[in-house]
Amino acid sequence: MTITANANPLSISVVQSKPMPAVGLGFWKMEQSAAADLTVHAVQSGYRHLDCASDYGNEAYVGTGIQRVLDGGICKREDLWVTSKLWNTYHRPENVKKAVQRSLSDLHLDYLDLYLIHFPITLQYVPFETRYPAGWFFDPSAASPRMELDSVPIIETWQAMEELVGLGLVKSIGISNFCISLIRDLLSQCTIRPSVLQVESHPYLVQPKLLRYCQMESIAYTAFSPLGAPSYVPIGMATESESVLTHPVVQNIASAHEKTTAQIVLRWGVQRGTAVIPKTSKQERLVENLSIGDFQLSDSEMQSISTLDRNRRFNDPGDFCEKAFGRFYPIYE
Numbered sequence: 425m426t427i428t429a430n431a432n433p434l435s436i437s438v439v440q441s442k443p444m445p446a447v448g449l450g451f452w453k454m455e456q457s458a459a460a461d462l463t464v465h466a467v468q469s470g471y472r473h474l475d476c477a478s479d480y481g482n483e484a485y486v487g488t489g490i491q492r493v494l495d496g497g498i499c500k501r502e503d504l505w506v507t508s509k510l511w512n513t514y515h516r517p518e519n520v521k522k523a524v525q526r527s528l529s530d531l532h533l534d535y536l537d538l539y540l541i542h543f544p545i546t547l548q549y550v551p552f553e554t555r556y557p558a559g560w561f562f563d564p565s566a567a568s569p570r571m572e573l574d575s576v577p578i579i580e581t582w583q584a585m586e587e588l589v590g591l592g593l594v595k596s597i598g599i600s601n602f603c604i605s606l607i608r609d610l611l612s613q614c615t616i617r618p619s620v621l622q623v624e625s626h627p628y629l630v631q632p633k634l635l636r637y638c639q640m641e642s643i644a645y646t647a648f649s650p651l652g653a654p655s656y657v658p659i660g661m662a663t664e665s666e667s668v669l670t671h672p673v674v675q676n677i678a679s680a681h682e683k684t685t686a687q688i689v690l691r692w693g694v695q696r697g698t699a700v701i702p703k704t705s706k707q708e709r710l711v712e713n714l715s716i717g718d719f720q721l722s723d724s725e726m727q728s729i730s731t732l733d734r735n736r737r738f739n740d741p742g743d744f745c746e747k748a749f750g751r752f753y754p755i756y757e
């Protein structure tokens with residue numbers, strides 16, 4: 425199969441903002457040493473949407489890549505969509521501006537297109553001088569390290585996020601890993617509505633009610649881990665056999681369209697109205713994952729992929745916080 429590069433014209437409407445390119449490049453677990461070159465290659469391949477976060481520990485390297493892109497005239501700042509995320513240790517209102525300024529400085533930008541609250545999980549503040557990024561442990565060198573909780577109402581963090589819009593540091597603000605009840609509560613109190621919700625979404629975690637609710641509320645929906653299990657196999661949170669990319673239904677549809685199974689799963693995500701932000705550190709997959717604009721899935725193909733749903737959440741704080749960070753901390757139930 426030949427995969428050709430095509431700058432991706434697909435986009436998702438975002439209220440009070442320019443459209444968000446429907447396919448972005450995710451940077452979680454991207455090696456620092458690869459991040460700058462990958463950023464440049466991605467933009468050269470047609471990507472205009474970069475999904476970053478303080479927690480990924482590579483924003484300074486992505487920033488080097490962004491600077492090379494902008495200095496080299498590969499594209500203009502206004503043609504890029506750059507997202508970053510407020511980490512759990514910076515939810516106290518007095519820390520929110522500091523956190524975005526650190527991300528901006530690392531990314532070599534003077535504004536973000538989107539700033540998300542990464543998780544509805546509030547951890548004790550860790551100063552930058554102590555450790556950056558802060559991660560989940562309060563003190564990794566403690567005898568029994570674990571996450572230490574803080575208690576900050578989401579609306580207080582949100583109001584500090586709203587101030588960032590007024591200051592011109594971010595164009596839009598949103599949320600990640602929030603459930604519907606929490607979004608409802610936020611909508612009842614906010615001045616600026618969240619423009620985007622970023623959540624795990626793939627054919628084994630379809631979340632039709634969440635997507636429908638977001639569409640009803642004009643909140644754009646970005647699917648993270650859009651390929652499902654592969655991101656979680658190397659870190660022991662999924663098994664190879666849980667990969668939707670090897671499911672016969674997806675394989676048959678891929679053969680029919682002469683596309684890869686990853687392209688089918690990403691196309692399904694975009695065609696149901698979500699943005700997708702696949703991560704890859706391989707140049708050939710950059711092009712593959714972006715090249716999903718030249719074919720369409722039929723209604724019955726869309727339906728047969730959606731019915732693969734197993735409600736399988738790979739990235740669940742209710743599981744990994746206890747195993748990895750010493751605290752039982754469910755957020756979705």
Ligand SMILES: NC(=O)c1ccc[n+]([C@@H]2O[C@H](COP(=O)([O-])OP(=O)(O)OC[C@H]3O[C@@H](n4cnc5c(N)ncnc54)[C@H](OP(=O)(O)O)[C@@H]3O)[C@@H](O)[C@H]2O)c1
Pocket residue numbers: 449450451452453475476542600601622623647648649650651652654655669684686687701702703704705706709712713739
């Ligand atoms: N808001 C949040 O809490 C949150 C949580 C998780 C992720 N995210 C964001 O969402 C992005 C994407 O999620 P993710 O990184 O977890 O998972 P993903 O993008 O669904 O999958 C990435 C994995 O799939 C592999 N892969 C990429 N393209 C492929 C292809 N065409 N065929 C086969 N395998 C392929 C990658 O390996 P190679 O690198 O070797 O290609 C990597 O192992 C993240 O990078 C991050 O930006 C956000």
